[in-house]
Structures are given as structure tokens and as C-alpha cells.
Amino acid sequence: MIKTLKIFFTQKVFSLLIIIYIILLVIATFIEKKFSTETAQALIYYSKWFEFFMLILIINFIGNLIKYKFFNKKKLPIFIFHISFIFIFLGGVISRYFGYNGTLSLREGEKSNNLISNKKYFNINLSDNNNCLKSNIYYILSNFNKNSKKRFFLKNFFYKNNLIFQIENYIKNVKEIFLVDKFGRKYINIITSFKGKPNNNFLKDGTIKNIGGLYFSFNKHVKGIINFWEKGNKIYIQAPIEIFNNKKKETGVLNHNLISQIILTSFYRIRNLNFFIEKSPLFGNIYYIPINNYYNYSNYPSSLRAKIFKNKKIKKFNFLIKKNFNLIKTNLNLGGKILSLRYGQKILNFPFYVKLKKFILEKYPGSSQPSSFKSQLQIIDKDKIINYNIYMNNILDYKGFRFFQSGYNSDEKGTILYVSHDFIGYFISYMGYIFLIIGMIFTFFCKETRFYKLKSKLNRDILI
Known part of the structure; x- marks a missing residue:
């Protein structure tokens, strides 16, 4: 020895x-x-x-x-x-x-005391009418561990009922395809238009889906969102906001329950989202196929398949993780208790406020290329207010938090700061x-x- x-x-x-x-x-x-x-x-x-x-x-x-x-x-x-x-x-x-570290985005005149973490977590919530418990699990999803069948044992998670969360498969950069199957589930296809290109958005019977920043449901009446339902081979819509189409203007106001029949192939617009429904509901199944795992197609989502074990009950599910790992939420019913699962960054708080007074971008003469940019900030800590400018090689160090100028919004009215806390x-x-x-x-x-x-x-x- x-x-x-x-x-x-x-x-x-x-x-x-x-x-x-x-x-x-x-x-x-x-x-x-x-x-x-x-x-x-x-x-x-x-x-x-x-x-x-x-x-x-x-x-x-x-x-x-x-x-x-x-x-x-x-x-x-x-x-x-x-x-x-x-x-x-x-x-x-x-x-x-x-x-820990993260990103703080501010618009001119806006103040905030929270940031979005750089690390990504599985956030699991289990709740009933009286209680709600949360668990955050730090985990890196990658092509390397896509078939690892990783298990997380969450002891005493809900009234001493142990819960096991198991990752089954992860596919980076997938494309959604729909295959017609008379034994499959019922869907409607909401076709949206972005930069002149049509995009298929298949909405399953009895579910809710975020399409272009708006929430839609099919045969599931939910107050405050855009609801579609089928009746007598016809599709109807009810929305809490104005709907426009190429033939007439229809308005739906919250609590008025105004119902309109959808005209197939007719274009509709809700806020900035243009869409139409080409066909009556279809029967089939959704599948996700990989685009190419060796390159970063940031516009495509990723697919995750997992299982939840609670006592002797098993719940299988798939959900998509959109670009930049946005938080995607899935609600599951586990023996009368609702389980919500998300993956992505979480919100971190710091004990004071940061306000963006003004963002200044300077460009090279006769060019659109930026030469320098800085953020005029205010630190608001209870009754104390401190003015500070952040720009390249000039950071803000306050109470163990370090703020770096990282980027800015395309309209030049907002700033993006990198924040670290590790005194x-x-x-x-x-x-x-x-x-x-x-x-x-x-x-x-x-x-x-x-x-x-x-x-x-x-x-x-x-x-x-």
C-alpha cells in the first residue's frame, strides 16, 4: 500500500x-x-x-x-x-x-427581481383540491442519454405515496407527422400560415394545445380559451376575443358565449394568427420522426417519452420540448390527483429590483452594424436607489450578484443581461x-x- x-x-x-x-x-x-x-x-x-x-x-x-x-x-x-x-x-x-446563473430580460421602464436559470430542470407538481407538492430535478437531456431509462425516486412525495419518474426515450429535433388510421384518435388539423408557408397543427379530441401563442381546445370546453367542437359533421368555434375571416367579421366576447360555425377552407384571423381548417375531423395517430440528430435544427422541437409510477399505477406519456427548451406542461390524472410535468429553465429570484431606464445602441457611421451598446439601470433595494451603466467590460456587482451586458432586443428597446450569483x-x-x-x-x-x-x-x- x-x-x-x-x-x-x-x-x-x-x-x-x-x-x-x-x-x-x-x-x-x-x-x-x-x-x-x-x-x-x-x-x-x-x-x-x-x-x-x-x-x-x-x-x-x-x-x-x-x-x-x-x-x-x-x-x-x-x-x-x-x-x-x-x-x-x-x-x-x-x-x-x-x-447559480441565468438571464434577465428587461424592457425600457420595466423592473424585475427574477431571472431565468441557465440550467434546465424537470419540474413535477402533484396536487388535489387541498394540497400541492413540487419537486425540481436537475437533469441534462441529450442524444447521449436518450435511451438511459433514467429513474428518479421521489420518496414521500405525496402523503407517503412514493412516486417514480422514468425517462424512456429522448429524440432531439423531430418532425410531427399524422398517419390516418380508422382505429386511431379523432383530430382536427388547424393549418396556420407563417411567412407564406402552411403549418399543420393537429389537435386531438378532448385536449388543449398552444398554437402560435394562443390556446385551442377540441371537444373540451374551457373558459377563456378558443374552443372547437364537432356537432352533426360540422365544426363550431367559440372564442373570448375577436375573430375575423375573409368573408365577414365575427366577434366573440368572454361570457357572451357567441358560437359560430367554421367554414372549411375559409381563412380566419385571431390577433396575429391566420389559420383555416381544410377538412372535417380525421381519425389517426401522431408520430414523431427525427430530422437529424447530428445538427442543431433549432426551429424543430424535441420529443420525450416517459413513465410515472405511483404505487401500482403506471402512466405513460409523450410530450414535446420546443426550441430553447421552453417550459412545456402536461397534465395527467393519477388516481384523482393531477400531475403536471415541465422541462426547462426555472425562475430564480434576487432580493432587490433592477429597472432599465434606457437602452442605448450606437452604430458605425453609415452602417447598421452596432459599435457599442449599454444599459442605463437602477438598483431599487427597499428605500435605496442606485444608478449604474452596464456595457462591455463594465459589469455591475451588487450583493454577490454580477450583471453582464449580454445582448439586446431587435427593436433596440430592451436589454438582455447575464446574471451570476457566486460571491x-x-x-x-x-x-x-x-x-x-x-x-x-x-x-x-x-x-x-x-x-x-x-x-x-x-x-x-x-x-x-
Whole structure:
């Protein structure tokens, strides 16, 4: 055992570990470029084995410091130089496990005290008429773990009734197709138009669907949304807002229950959404086929198939995750209790408000290309108001929150800020960088270092 430790705590082993570490970073960069950031995170960056490898590396590093007695007075500069890497590593660990970051979007005149996290979670809610319990599970969906059959055991989730959530399959970038089947479910096809291109939106009998930012239902009357239903081979519509078509104008106002018959192939417009229904309801099934998992088609959604186990009951379901991992909600009935499942970013709060007074974008003369942009902000913390400008290389640091200028809205009336909260992690990392600089400077001038001895030998050789 002692002999093994002596072999492990050597400079050769440390050099080998450093080479492996560099190779892993190169591989991770290649995976991120070839596949996706999520795949690189699942395979390397956020994997348990990579964390274990980093732990082995730092143990070897500390062991070498002790073995070669870098902590004595004569080797103090070298010790400071090497100990800086431990501080940098420790700061990174704290940042990873205790810090968080996200995005804050503000329009001019708007204030907010919440941001959207960069990490993505499964959010599971289970409720009845009297109680509601929530669980957030951090998980990375990627092509790598698409068939992992990952299980999450949620103990005492609802009145000591254990619940198991299991991922069955994940397909990145899918296209929805409808196949006619007389034994399938009933659907209507709401055809929308975007930039002159028709898009099929199949709405299943008894369900609700978000189409173009508006909620539609078919044979499921829900107050406050646009309802379709079938009666006598005819389709009717009822909406709480104005409906326009190419022949006449029809209005439906909430609580007035105005009902209109849909004219097939006739164009309708609700707000900015243009649509028509070409045929009577169809019987069939929806399937999702992959477009190409090796490229990032951001306009296509992803498909997730999962199971929920509650006692002896099993509920299977599929749902889509739209581009940018927007929160997609699915309601399931589990023995009289309603389960809601979402995947995506979650809302994080901070203990003060940030208000955007004005966003300023400057462009190169005679060009539409931006030369610089900045955000004029106000920090509103109870009775205290602080004015601050954020622009490139000028960040706002307040109560452990750091705000960076990240982007802006296309109409130049809003800003996008990157926010991080990790005061301790940043402080320890910066301490490490300070020690690194001090150690390098001392190494140049301390007589006990190898660098100083080589410099002295070189000077003697020159004089000879």
C-alpha cells in the first residue's frame, strides 16, 4: 500500500494526469461542436466520473506538495505558486455546486427581481383540491442519454405515496407527422400560415394545445380559451376575443358565449394568427420522426417519452420540448390527483429590483452594424436607489450578484443581461489568481528557486 502511494505521488503521474485532463477538454470541445453543448455536459463536464478524475488530480497535486516539502520557508515562492491552483480549483467547485446563473430580460421602464436559470430542470407538481407538492430535478437531456431509462425516486412525495419518474426515450429535433388510421384518435388539423408557408397543427379530441401563442381546445370546453367542437359533421368555434375571416367579421366576447360555425377552407384571423381548417375531423395517430440528430435544427422541437409510477399505477406519456427548451406542461390524472410535468429553465429570484431606464445602441457611421451598446439601470433595494451603466467590460456587482451586458432586443428597446450569483466562489478563485501572480514574481527573484539558479548560472557563463 505504501509503495503504491509512493508511485502515485510522483511528478510523472501528475504529468500524466495533466495530459489526460487536456485531452479530455479537447474531446469535450469536439463533442460540443459536433453534437451539442448538452451532449458535452452529459458525457464529460457534468459527469460523475469527470468529477472523480478531478478529485484524483487535486489529491495527487496536494500529495506532491507534501512529498517534496514545498511548504517550508526556502521553497515558499514555489509553494505559493502551486497552492494558487488549489484555490482556483476550490473556487470552481463552490461555483459549480453552490452558485447559480441565468438571464434577465428587461424592457425600457420595466423592473424585475427574477431571472431565468441557465440550467434546465424537470419540474413535477402533484396536487388535489387541498394540497400541492413540487419537486425540481436537475437533469441534462441529450442524444447521449436518450435511451438511459433514467429513474428518479421521489420518496414521500405525496402523503407517503412514493412516486417514480422514468425517462424512456429522448429524440432531439423531430418532425410531427399524422398517419390516418380508422382505429386511431379523432383530430382536427388547424393549418396556420407563417411567412407564406402552411403549418399543420393537429389537435386531438378532448385536449388543449398552444398554437402560435394562443390556446385551442377540441371537444373540451374551457373558459377563456378558443374552443372547437364537432356537432352533426360540422365544426363550431367559440372564442373570448375577436375573430375575423375573409368573408365577414365575427366577434366573440368572454361570457357572451357567441358560437359560430367554421367554414372549411375559409381563412380566419385571431390577433396575429391566420389559420383555416381544410377538412372535417380525421381519425389517426401522431408520430414523431427525427430530422437529424447530428445538427442543431433549432426551429424543430424535441420529443420525450416517459413513465410515472405511483404505487401500482403506471402512466405513460409523450410530450414535446420546443426550441430553447421552453417550459412545456402536461397534465395527467393519477388516481384523482393531477400531475403536471415541465422541462426547462426555472425562475430564480434576487432580493432587490433592477429597472432599465434606457437602452442605448450606437452604430458605425453609415452602417447598421452596432459599435457599442449599454444599459442605463437602477438598483431599487427597499428605500435605496442606485444608478449604474452596464456595457462591455463594465459589469455591475451588487450583493454577490454580477450583471453582464449580454445582448439586446431587435427593436433596440430592451436589454438582455447575464446574471451570476457566486460571491464565495469568485472570491476564492480571485485569491487563487492573486497567489499565482505573487508566486510567479517571487519565483523570479527568490534565490532558492531553480529559475534564479539557472539565471545566475547563465550570467556566470556569459562573463566567462
